[in-house]
Structures are given as structure tokens and as C-alpha cells.
Amino acid sequence: MLKKIALVCSLLSMITLCFNAQAARSTVNPMSPRTTSVLKYGEDYSYGFSLVASTSVDSIEKVNRAFFFVNYNIFDKYILRPAAVGYSYLPNFVQAGTGNFFSNIDDATSSINHVFLGNFKDASLTFVRFGINSTLGLLGLFDVAGDMGIEKKSMSLSTVLGSYGMKQGMYLHIPGYGPTAARDIQGAAVDGWPYYLVPTYVGIGAYVIEGIHKRAQLLDQDGLIANAVDPYVQMRDIFLMYEQGKVTKLTGEENTPQEEQLDESFLDEIDNM
Secondary structure, eight states: OHHHHHHHHHHHHHHHHHHHHHHOOOOOOTTOGGGGGGOOSSOOOOBTBEEOSSSEEETTHHHHHHHHHHIIIIIIIIIIHHHHHHHHTSOHHHHHHHHHHHHHHHHHHHHHHHHHTTOHHHHHHHHHHHHHHHHTTTTTTSOHHHHTTOOOOOOOHHHHHHHTTOOOEEEEEETTTEEEEHHHHHHHHHHTHHHHTSOHHHHHHHHHHHHHHHHHHTGGGHHHHHTSSSHHHHHHHHHHHHHHHHHHHHHTOOSSOOOOOOOHHHHHHHHTO
16 A cells, blocks of 8 residues: 555656646746736746636646536536436435545544644544534434534645645646646645545545535535536636635635736837837
8 A cells, every 4th residue: 555655655756847847937928018017926827828816827728628518518527517406406414424424534634634734623623523513423423523513624735835835736627537637646645544544446436426525515606607608617727816816815825816907118118009
């Protein structure tokens, strides 16, 4: 099992190095002086990349759009969404128990991630939540700790890495997985350690059930994507801004770019033309 974890981490490190190398090149289009106003996050990516409102960069947009088409128009339309709709008809206590079970696993990883932040109070409370719900809550099927007033404080490793200054890196849309970014992939791989402790088929089964449960919670928001002018961009920006929002909330930094400052000399040149 340790060999599997080490192999996954090594592969992720190699992928990240490739992503960073590709995104590190830097030139600003000299024909568009106002372009620099969107480069507010400490990075200056090559002209031609699709810049987004976060610390990510969509440098393989054509590939991502192809995978988005497969995910959204085939996989989600004919497999995942129908399964989620069927799941939504299950009794509420079944859906609540499923959500509580996976939320309890999240508490196990969150308690460790809070330690990485030096937030020992939340780490302790989250660990207590995990202990209570794993025992009195029957492996997390019931949120007994929540009923006792112990608030859930979820924390992903991706958010922790972001708080230390790590950028989201290359944006990716992975078939069967959905929108993500280099930093999020690395964080998710480590946060998934509880699933490495069980047989592979059990981990895959749990991943599928959790995916259907999460998709069912988003059924009411399908219109956000379906009615968008560009569904791909809508999904990409929602995901990236949500993930970066968790970081900025933690660090207290502004989450939106500063108002554009017009280059007065450039405007004067236009007037004189």
C-alpha cells in the first residue's frame, strides 16, 4: 500500500513539474496594453493562454473542451445524471446517511490538514467529531457530533497549499472526473488516503457512490451550466473561483482583481490618431 501511495505522489510531482514548466513562460501581448490589468495574481503567463479569474491558467483549452464535451454531453447526460435523479428518489434518511458517511471521512482528513495550518483547536474539534460520529454515529451514518453542537470545519490539502502561496496551476477537465487543477489533483490524491486503506474495489465503489450523491445535490443548479452562453467557461470559472475563494477566505486576501487603471497616455494616442 505504501508503494502505491509513493508511486501516486511521484507521478503527481512529475506532472506538476511539467505543468509549471509550461505555465512559466512569460510575455505580454504588446498590441494590447490593457491586457496587463488582468494579471493581478503575481503570475504573468504567455500570451495566447486563456486567463481565468483565479490563480490558474487554461493552457490546453482545446483538449479540455473536448473532454468537457465527453463529460457533459455523454457521460453526465446518459450515465451520471440519470443515476443521480434515481438516487434523489431514495428516502431522505438514506441520502442523509450517505452524505454523513462521506462527511465523516472528510473529518478524518480535515483534522490533519488543520494541523498543517497550525490550527490546533479546529484540528482537535474535527478529530473529536470524527471519533464521536465513527462510534456513536455508527461509522458516520448519523451526525451525532453535529447534534451536540460540534461544528464541522472542513479543510482540504489543496486549500492548505494555496494558503502557503501555491498557485492552482494548469486547469484540467478530466474524463469521468470533471473540472480540476494541478494543485487540486495533488491535494485530492493525498486527502484520499482513507481509501488507500481498503481493497481497491471498495475504494472505487465508494468513489462512485460519493460521486452520485454529490451530483444529486447539484440537480437544482443544472440551469447554471445549461443556460450559459459558453457552458465550458461557466463550469471552469465556477470551479476555479470557488476553490480560490476558500483560500482567500482563509488568508483574508481580496478575491477579485483591482479595478482596471486606464493608461491615459495610451488613450491620448488614440485621440490623436
